[in-house]
Amino acid sequence: MQIIAAILAGIIFGLGIMISGMASPAKVLNFFDIAGTWDPSLAFVMGGALITTLIGYRLVFLRSQPLSADKFYLPTHSAIDTKLIVGASIFGIGWGIAGFCPGGAIPVIGTGMFEVLIFMAGLIAAILATRLLQAR
């Protein structure tokens, strides 16, 4: 059941990315390019996804545990520390350069587009390298 739910959630997530335009770096970069070729479509991404999830989570959390897991695995960190601020700042710089973010890029792998394969290879290498350095 876990696997079926996870595949279904992945498909729906990927469809959402493809339908909304989050998969397209041109659209993502134009969302941020208020001074140039601005395309505000993705304002709906933050707003629409947030409101849907906000309501849905409220209902889900009425339960004491998930349907097919022993507990809710929620992040336990609550500190707003330097690492969070530096990490988020760095992420934004990379997103502004490449136009792909991890969630936007993974569904594009399914189209076989060359640029996304470069992005994913570098992303995975950088995640692993950062984790290794952190573990030292």
Place this chain on the structure above:
Amino acid sequence: MATTFTPYASLIGVVLIGFSAIILMLFLGRIAGVTGILAGMLLPGSPADWLWRAAFIAGMIAAPTIATMANIPTQPIQVPVEAPAIAVGCAIVGVGVTLGAGCTSGHGVCGLARLSARSLTATLIFMATTAITVYVIRHIVGG
């Protein structure tokens, strides 16, 4: 490169992203944060932990094919960025999302939906640095 304003398609798409996050929380009790799911798949804790992550990622990758088969209209994917810039950008993204423990989905959707102050901080910061980076590249360096 100009793109078309697509409020309805974008709204439908993102409501689906919200549904996906709700399904993952309802059944598995997990945050639909793509960075966290991917990183946990690369460095898995246990076989069962790896399997649901791999299933989610596989579903994401299958989505374009399913959209084509089911005639679901999707936005064209246009990449106005040269390969070397993508190579630099993805490395920076990888470092940032690992240190910041999340990206657009984990902080920007799931974290905000949990009313997490950490996620709100992260989201405001990365939205700002992305906008600044795009401005610098397009209007200062490239302008």
